[in-house]
Amino acid sequence: MTTVQGNTFLGIEGGGTRTSVLLVNQSDEVLAEFTAGPANLRLMHGDELESHLSRIRDRLPATPTGIGIGLAGARSDADKKHLRAAVGRVWPDVPCHPTDDLLLALEATAWLKDCPVQVLVLSGTGSCSVGRRRSGETVKVGGRGHILGDRASSCDIAQHALRAVMTISDIDNEWPRLGADILAHLQMNDPEDLIEWSLEAPKTELAGLAVCVFRAAVDRDDDIAVAVLDRAAQRLAKDAIHCAERVARPDERVQFLFNGAVLLKNPAFATDVARRLREGRENSVVTPLDRPSVWGAISLARKLCGENSHPPPQAKPDAAPAQPHWRPVGAAPTEQRNPRSTRLSEMPVAEAIALMLEEDASLPAAILQESTAIEWTIDRVTRAFAEGGRLLYTGAGTSGRLGVLDASECPPTFRTPPDLVQGIIAGGRRALWRAVEGAEDDPAAGRSAMCHRGVTDRDVVIGITASGHAPFVWGCLEEAKSRGATTVLLCCNPAYRDHPLPDQAILPDTGPEVLTGSTRLKAGTATKLILNLISTLSLTHSGKVLGNLMVDLNPSNHKLRDRAVRIVGELAGVDEDAARRALKASAWVVRDACAALARD
Numbered sequence: 036m037t038t039v040q041g042n043t044f045l046g047i048e049g050g051g052t053r054t055s056v057l058l059v060n061q062s063d064e065v066l067a068e069f070t071a072g073p074a075n076l077r078l079m080h081g082d083e084l085e086s087h088l089s090r091i092r093d094r095l096p097a098t099p100t101g102i103g104i105g106l107a108g109a110r111s112d113a114d115k116k117h118l119r120a121a122v123g124r125v126w127p128d129v130p131c132h133p134t135d136d137l138l139l140a141l142e143a144t145a146w147l148k149d150c151p152v153q154v155l156v157l158s159g160t161g162s163c164s165v166g167r168r169r170s171g172e173t174v175k176v177g178g179r180g181h182i183l184g185d186r187a188s189s190c191d192i193a194q195h196a197l198r199a200v201m202t203i204s205d206i207d208n209e210w211p212r213l214g215a216d217i218l219a220h221l222q223m224n225d226p227e228d229l230i231e232w233s234l235e236a237p238k239t240e241l242a243g244l245a246v247c248v249f250r251a252a253v254d255r256d257d258d259i260a261v262a263v264l265d266r267a268a269q270r271l272a273k274d275a276i277h278c279a280e281r282v283a284r285p286d287e288r289v290q291f292l293f294n295g296a297v298l299l300k301n302p303a304f305a306t307d308v309a310r311r312l313r314e315g316r317e318n319s320v321v322t323p324l325d326r327p328s329v330w331g332a333i334s335l336a337r338k339l340c341g342e343n344s345h346p347p348p349q350a351k352p353d354a355a356p357a358q359p360h361w362r363p364v365g366a367a368p369t370e371q372r373n374p375r376s377t378r379l380s381e382m383p384v385a386e387a388i389a390l391m392l393e394e395d396a397s398l399p400a401a402i403l404q405e406s407t408a409i410e411w412t413i414d415r416v417t418r419a420f421a422e423g424g425r426l427l428y429t430g431a432g433t434s435g436r437l438g439v440l441d442a443s444e445c446p447p448t449f450r451t452p453p454d455l456v457q458g459i460i461a462g463g464r465r466a467l468w469r470a471v472e473g474a475e476d477d478p479a480a481g482r483s484a485m486c487h488r489g490v491t492d493r494d495v496v497i498g499i500t501a502s503g504h505a506p507f508v509w510g511c512l513e514e515a516k517s518r519g520a521t522t523v524l525l526c527c528n529p530a531y532r533d534h535p536l537p538d539q540a541i542l543p544d545t546g547p548e549v550l551t552g553s554t555r556l557k558a559g560t561a562t563k564l565i566l567n568l569i570s571t572l573s574l575t576h577s578g579k580v581l582g583n584l585m586v587d588l589n590p591s592n593h594k595l596r597d598r599a600v601r602i603v604g605e606l607a608g609v610d611e612d613a614a615r616r617a618l619k620a621s622a623w624v625v626r627d628a629c630a631a632l633a634r635d
Contacts, residue, residue: 042340045099046332047091049074049106050136052160052239055329056091058099063333067095076118077108084118088125102131103335105139132335137165137175140294140324142331147320150290152283156275156308159295160242162188164278176278181238187271189245189297190238196248196263197229203259213259215489216247219457222439222464224484249301250452264304267297272311279316289316293323367502367528369554373547391549391556398561401543402568408541409568415521415539416495416573424493426456426573429484429511431475433555434499434562435460436467441566447595449579450587450624456570459484461507474507481510485518492519497569498537499562501554503528512536525565527558541565581606590623599625607632 043066046057054074058067074087102122109118118133140155146169154166162185163178181190200214210226218224220243221232251257252264279289291312298305309321376382376390402409416426428438439458445451461480462471474480490496496515498508503526512522513536524537527545534540543565545557574580579587584606590599596618603614606629614628621627 042100043097044333044336044340045095045102046139046329046336047088047102047104047106048136048139048327048329048332049076049087049104051075051078051107054087054091055327056094057327057329057333058095058097059333066097069094075107076114084121085124088121092125099126099129099336101336101339102126102129103134103139103142103332103337103339104131105134105136105332105335107136109133109135130339132339134335136328137163137178138167138173139331139335140292140328141165141167142334143326143328144292144322144324144331147290147322150288150320152279152287152289153292154275154279154282154289155292155294156271156298156312157295158188158271158297160189160239161185162191162271162274162295162297164275166278166282168282172282174278174281176274176281181241186274187267187297188295189242191270192248192263192267192297193241193244195266196244196259197233199259199263201226201229210487210489211259212255212489213247213251213257215487216251216454217244218487219454220244220247222458222460222467224459224461224463224480225487228463245297249304253303254452265307268304268307268311272308272315275308275312276315279319283316289319291316291319291321293321294328299323367504367530368544368546369502369527369548369558370552371547372551373549376549376551379549394546394549394557395560398543398545398557398564401545402561402564405541405543405565408539409565411539412495412497412523412541413569413572413576415523416569417576419493419495419521420455420573420577422493424491424495425454426570427459427488427490427494427496427515428457428499428566429459429461429481429496429508430499431461431505431507432466432470433559434501434505434508435462437559437562437566438497438499439467441563441570445570445574447589447591448585449574450589451574451579457488459488459511461505475505476507478506478510478513481507481512482514485511485514485520490515490518490520495521495523497523497525499525499566501527501558501562503531509536525562527554527561586625586629588625590618590625596623599623599628603628603632 041061043058043060048055051073054071056069056071057065059065071091104118104122106118109115115133119131122131122133137155137157141153146153152166152168154164156164161178161181164176165173167173177184177186181188185191196213200211200217204210204214204226214226223229248260248263251260275291283289293299293305298308305323312321313319379387419426428442430438439460442456442458445456446453460466462474465471466474496511498512500508512524516522516536522537524531524534524540527543529542529544531540532542543561545561548554548556550556584602586602588595588599588602590596599618600611600614602625603618604611607614609632617628617632621631
């Protein structure tokens, strides 16, 4: 611990997903800010709570003068007494105000003078409404977990969407587009895979499906998604109004505070809920939370020490087709023995290293021989993106994993929607980390994956198979072609050069592997290089790159934010501070920051 002049205030907010920690000085200058693991008081046993708090203490640069702490599950006076005692053992003689995590949001926001009642409307992974009067009376509606309650939370939205797509699929005998979005999000190939997943899915993974619902409603006005969100807005507003009626008289003005990712990250949904609240409670005011609720814990810590709570500025209100037609080729180069490595097991390590690198050095030349086919593919993918189509990689084993890897890198690198470039692996999501027996031998599963991903004539489907012998991939290509999609075969077996099924074939001759048949080596490296070419150059020619700079970078971590600062500085000709200010003002969208600086 270091010595800090004046008082310091520690705020801790713990929930089922994470713990937010904030340490500030008298001027609200942030001395430490980080997150730790989840902290629900009801789920922590023995010395777990004290150990959790000790780890937080060890990361702080100073001992706090006062502590405000709100944890999920701290409901009763006994809970708060237990919480205060644990804090006291970790920070002896430091005053502490314990409460539940929900009241922190109310403390973090300025209370409008003409509103005798505040109601917190929370919708994130969970949901609930909490109301309070200035006299101190409080009431809570909902918030009993995603099994018993949490109406209109992301979990509830996801569950309703899952049931809706299943029901409509049964009625119409057709898998809905929203269902295809969900399968893509979960890296699944068949709706039946959802059954096993639903029995074991963690709460946070279930909640993540709500993103698919919001995106489908906003991007294409999807009927199912719109209906699910309409129901959610109605239920959330209804619960908030019931909560208000229990603490406010009919003629009293109520300040509704919005918190949680469902409300704060989805403006159209929040606007709908706000409209319903005003219809149910005339003259009410809707205020989105304007800074993290952990600041409410700071406010409580300040009050303990007799200091002003430094409230934040008031936010503005309202805010079974036929069998496949493919022929296996008997002599795949990747399955032959490499004469240079027949002594691999006896070779000195230095010699083996040199051999493997020499073999890898032959790959660029082999790939360059396929330049015409690669260029053709890039042109088709670029055209597909311009016409509203998608790029889908499909493969088994290492080939499938490489497709999933390349697809997963596109959103952070180019700020593409997650469904624009997709990876499909035989055996589904489990096959990403373990072998699934017989998955690559099932062409019907490949055809099913194309059906349930909703492949159309606007899409490009690239089948990846090192030897060319994976029936799953051929099933994908056959079904995709029957739907009018552009089909490309990528494999390291030139014998497929004249195959009639794919529209194009990229067939680098990488030769025998150093370790016979281990196509994760040269074949895998060549595949990764080719996928790099296809995705990078297709998105470059789709306007995602200026010069050699990623102008649509999604700066989702510190490293990428530093990169975004350098890009804006280069393009706009400004220093680091000006670039960072422009990015912050533009919500870290590089294009918008550059445009703002150009206007200035």
